[in-house]
Amino acid sequence: MNINNINIDEIILNALREDIGTGDITTIATIPADKSARGKYTAKEAGIICGLEVCGRVFKILDENIEFKTSKKDGDKVEKGEVFAEVSGNARNLLTGERTSINILQRMSGIATLTANFAAQIAGTKAKISDTRKTTPGLRVLEKYAVKTGGGINHRFNLADGILIKDNHITAAGGIKQAVASARANAPHTLKIEVECENLASVREALQAGADIIMLDNMGVKDMREAVNIISGNAIIEASGNMGDLNAQDLLAVAETGVDIISMSTITASAKSLDISLKFVLD
Amino acid sequence: MNINNINIDEIILNALREDIGTGDITTIATIPADKSARGKYTAKEAGIICGLEVCGRVFKILDENIEFKTSKKDGDKVEKGEVFAEVSGNARNLLTGERTSINILQRMSGIATLTANFAAQIAGTKAKISDTRKTTPGLRVLEKYAVKTGGGINHRFNLADGILIKDNHITAAGGIKQAVASARANAPHTLKIEVECENLASVREALQAGADIIMLDNMGVKDMREAVNIISGNAIIEASGNMGDLNAQDLLAVAETGVDIISMSTITASAKSLDISLKFVLD
């Protein structure tokens, strides 16, 4: 597995409970208990498939005798109309698990696909598309996995696995220099220190304070280029601020300034579900 | 409250735990423990605000001494640039709860806004926009609340609070007539029976079987109009099938056929987050 059961089983169980409520009454009322069935997953539009392992786990948790098979792996491209997976077993349980499995698959694939689209726009530069913490509450681990599957990279998973000093931290600490020093003194040494900078003066200050990563927040392309010069390889550079709203040309211009990372909430906060259908045949 | 703590506290707690991880190290390292702060929520684009009560509850759960105030209520319109809420209290906890509060608010407001947009397109007809079960795993109760806040109506919350007979149920039961009879005999009498129909023959069969709700699935406008005539007030009529992809004119044409409900997954599955910012001032 690329994604650990320990991290996803609780999410899946919550999702199943939410969707099943006190029982799938339509199915119980109309489908015999011993009926079996087979279903095929079809992509209704082209995209990057993501969540196959999670999808298989949904059915395993609901009914350990259901079998989920796929010829694809997370990150593969699917074409419109392509059948990419099959599921078979007890008909009632298949129908009961249908919506949960599709909701997860559509959402993860939607994020992977959108991420891949942005990544393609800056192909050839050294920049990478990164996510943010603007993810759906409760689904972050799945959504960040989808970003990586789509060719992006992951920023912090939570407030504990990265230091990101923003304006309020700087104000409270009395300046960038002091904030970076406090962070270095108080936070685990295993974490890099990132400073959010809104202008070139701040960039210089952060660099001098020894920041490991410098975020260029809402800067113009010209300033970004200058910042790259100033930093000159002495810190990782992250461009940020409505990056997901840029058109392809403008995004490429940002990438071509020489920044290392372009982070955007768009890939998780505004991704459309990839259209996927699951059709059953009762045996 | 319009939404019960019993239904939302677990979601909020999960979201906070997910975002905080083992602790907000940047904040702990740079902000004194006894510092207080105030923050203002500003809409960065116009829309329907939704999730204010939930947002207040986020901070209450994190720190019972934080105060959340707003002049708006869920469903109100906010303009671009409008400050619509304030939060004040311990600076560390405010910064730690910031992202969770915004993620929830943005997502709920995004759904309410998109729902309101679709509702506006069919204003003047008797049709209502309805959601589906294609919601974000784990957040359904919040997302359906947002749909209602935006002027839509709610379809089933889960598989237990509505009977929706689809093709597989019909096949297994041996026909629409038998499926409806099985449902009537086996499911709670408090629930209406809905049948998914793909053509006029099925509509007639469902009507005769005594269906309470008839879903016109992926029918053309002409067939829908004919179905409305056939049904003639003897069942609630729901139009369904990629309704969210129609342009305003085509959607209005559907509404004008006389259907009661137009259901679409778009309002929950493809809503963009409403852009909202939270800026703090340290005291």
Added chain:
Amino acid sequence: MNINNINIDEIILNALREDIGTGDITTIATIPADKSARGKYTAKEAGIICGLEVCGRVFKILDENIEFKTSKKDGDKVEKGEVFAEVSGNARNLLTGERTSINILQRMSGIATLTANFAAQIAGTKAKISDTRKTTPGLRVLEKYAVKTGGGINHRFNLADGILIKDNHITAAGGIKQAVASARANAPHTLKIEVECENLASVREALQAGADIIMLDNMGVKDMREAVNIISGNAIIEASGNMGDLNAQDLLAVAETGVDIISMSTITASAKSLDISLKFVLD
């Protein structure tokens, strides 16, 4: 399965934890760890057996190698002295799971048996015995399943899967007409609207307001008969109010008025456990 693991595993796990506490010390102290055993379930009185699948699941959760076998299925009659199931496996775990398995089986079978008794009293009429929400806290899904197994039907599972307008709702809304209209406007269209009526005037008002179900609450048989005439097939009719306290003749009289449903809390709130024993033989 007729009852989904997603809905029962948590109940079973709680019950096992409650009964085992920090460990079954008597068994650990006196039974060798590798001993195996077999046990037989015997009905100590005649009744309707219910909870066999749940019972099997109790042992599966405690120890996946324990085997539970039965020649019966939920809803079958058992005679006094009849052996209806066997369980075999590790002796310690069998003894440790004994009480939980029996408590659940006795309670569910007690409810199914009592429901079947009431159902037999009104056999030949079109009326059905229905449960209420007066169930044991935490066990509703099991108890309602037992009611259905005993030949009854299920009323609402919770406050979300049915609309039941009572006196307080009517008062607050300003009358039956307004209350029904509010419910129709605000609640999911998939749910029927039931109105609790204490006299014939209310029945007429509810009917006119378009209620889908009319509850005749604590009415005499004569009034019920009149209500059936008034309603004349235009709503489902539910008789309610101490129905479980009626003797067989009086209950039949209610059923013969032509009501569709007779709901009573007695079948869940006052059911006696069916006496069942489990005797082990150590191998």
Added chain:
Amino acid sequence: MNINNINIDEIILNALREDIGTGDITTIATIPADKSARGKYTAKEAGIICGLEVCGRVFKILDENIEFKTSKKDGDKVEKGEVFAEVSGNARNLLTGERTSINILQRMSGIATLTANFAAQIAGTKAKISDTRKTTPGLRVLEKYAVKTGGGINHRFNLADGILIKDNHITAAGGIKQAVASARANAPHTLKIEVECENLASVREALQAGADIIMLDNMGVKDMREAVNIISGNAIIEASGNMGDLNAQDLLAVAETGVDIISMSTITASAKSLDISLKFVLD
């Protein structure tokens, strides 16, 4: 409090979630959000009231601003028609919590009342009525509290807080002597050792082995009297086996043999709910 929040909050929360589901739609649809109300609890039959503190906690968990007041305390007698408690606050939340509060109160009071009835039958003897582990799964701590409130005493709460050697343990250990010795060697010294005896020979053997408590299982009154003589104060004596099915005279005869404890599952497994109503007045 006589019963600790740590032990009951989880039970209450589960019960509320079970009853509320995804929301109390009738109430939300018909009662204004800011309406307040007051309710009175009335006993519809005489009995011992139990669960008042738990009942107050139900509303506290649902809505911390609801106020619950009572002039009684657990264990007090209530007469038919007596108003024994009041609750006031937000009307929606009062209506939403109504059923859960009543279900718990009725069940606990039913058990306390039945226990008190049995206790009264043996008043004047030294014997006490004791419960067993045949309680409702998930509610044991509440039900055993009700037994004590009704004047009974508590047997083991779970398999960890008492040693009860039954036939299977005796067989596996190779006799009563060996079983008691094993228990003494392996189990915590803080627990008494009880041995289930079906005849006088076993009683003598258990006594000699040093049992602290001897259970006379399904013995006749004559044998019980003889057992009391044999034991002669050297062990606590518990009479057991369908004791709840005895008529008042026969139960008294058992008590008069000189046994210390009469244990019966009837008081928990077969108690009828005490009939209690809650009527609201909207402000």
Added chain:
Amino acid sequence: MNINNINIDEIILNALREDIGTGDITTIATIPADKSARGKYTAKEAGIICGLEVCGRVFKILDENIEFKTSKKDGDKVEKGEVFAEVSGNARNLLTGERTSINILQRMSGIATLTANFAAQIAGTKAKISDTRKTTPGLRVLEKYAVKTGGGINHRFNLADGILIKDNHITAAGGIKQAVASARANAPHTLKIEVECENLASVREALQAGADIIMLDNMGVKDMREAVNIISGNAIIEASGNMGDLNAQDLLAVAETGVDIISMSTITASAKSLDISLKFVLD
């Protein structure tokens, strides 16, 4: 199993979640997903091994295909350098579970080893080493199991499975006599009553009140010997109070006074982890 899955799975799952966080990124980044591996557990110092079953369960919960094999059983001695168990399966999951499995094994073995050391010091006397409730929060059931594995006995597992009357209870009740009487009247009859005594006068009072166990708290050896005489077999005698700080000779002197139990928090509160390593070979 000597220790029930119902009691340990939650502890293990919590421990795994705590250690894995949002994912083992080093392993995911550097180890191919389909790599397999084998690992050997080696004792780096001599001691009593404990936790083997728990350790196997850690991997079973993380990945049901991992195989854990051992030639030892809990309580066996391991020598410095001895390989006592092997684990094999998916390399990523083995590396991810490594730390949790070792932390548990080291802690349990450390406690078993320290307990065995103390037990050896009083070998030949009738006294036994007992634990207390001074255990690591959340791990009590594992730590008490380790104490028993090391040759000690278990005192109360929690406040519900034993009655221990201390000074505050005595003061509130108005004396030892009254406190014992209250306990006898109000607590389950399955539990022995223990009284903490600080001097011989209290010992006599407790004995007369009918205490089942008398704790000699912080008494000198001479007083203990006198107390043993006074009690003369009419109660179990427990010596307590910094017993873990005594040197071997002084501890033996306590044991030789004739006390039955020497309880000490040292064996759980101050045990050093037994040094154990787990080395993997990638296949």
Added chain:
Amino acid sequence: MNINNINIDEIILNALREDIGTGDITTIATIPADKSARGKYTAKEAGIICGLEVCGRVFKILDENIEFKTSKKDGDKVEKGEVFAEVSGNARNLLTGERTSINILQRMSGIATLTANFAAQIAGTKAKISDTRKTTPGLRVLEKYAVKTGGGINHRFNLADGILIKDNHITAAGGIKQAVASARANAPHTLKIEVECENLASVREALQAGADIIMLDNMGVKDMREAVNIISGNAIIEASGNMGDLNAQDLLAVAETGVDIISMSTITASAKSLDISLKFVLD
């Protein structure tokens, strides 16, 4: 607060449930329900106090009316015999929460004290004492907080907030160079990359690969000094491997080699509880 409720409430609730079981029967049996009391915490030995906020939270969760006051703050020194905190409120709840509050306080203070002792031994050098992941399962966040309180620094909290490449990762990746490259390509850029090195050749290789942190694992002081020269400020240097077993002189020698961090599991895995008493006076 220095430690967030979101992170500790679950730990505290588990600990209270573990210790209270089904109820504190001794206290309920002997202490009147309305009795109040006050208690004083006294250090029975000198040390660094830690866990005061957590301790206050224990009582808040058990009974929100209990008041916990202290003149100290976490990290302060307490002398033998010093009273450092008081608690007052309902006597039953105070007695019931006593053990949990002390167990947590003793464990955290024990770790803080031991950490401070080691830190004192290397005072004057630039080296810091760091913890490891060898913590008590379930208590890591508390134990790492105690390490920091004692003057140490925190290494990774879990496998997700730091990259630590060990021998197996190196082997699987095909060498240090490749492992570091894989980590850089696949893991979040917010994390530093640490490489475990057992000899100077590895140190050189890791340095060349661009490791951010180099762990000198089980090296002699001479090699460490040479490693410091080689690294020459281009990476953080961590000395590791039985550091907690060194005597003061040898530990100082390690620190004086110029390493930045000395990590040791001893401070968490082998800390003795700090002896603390809580004595109550009933009002």
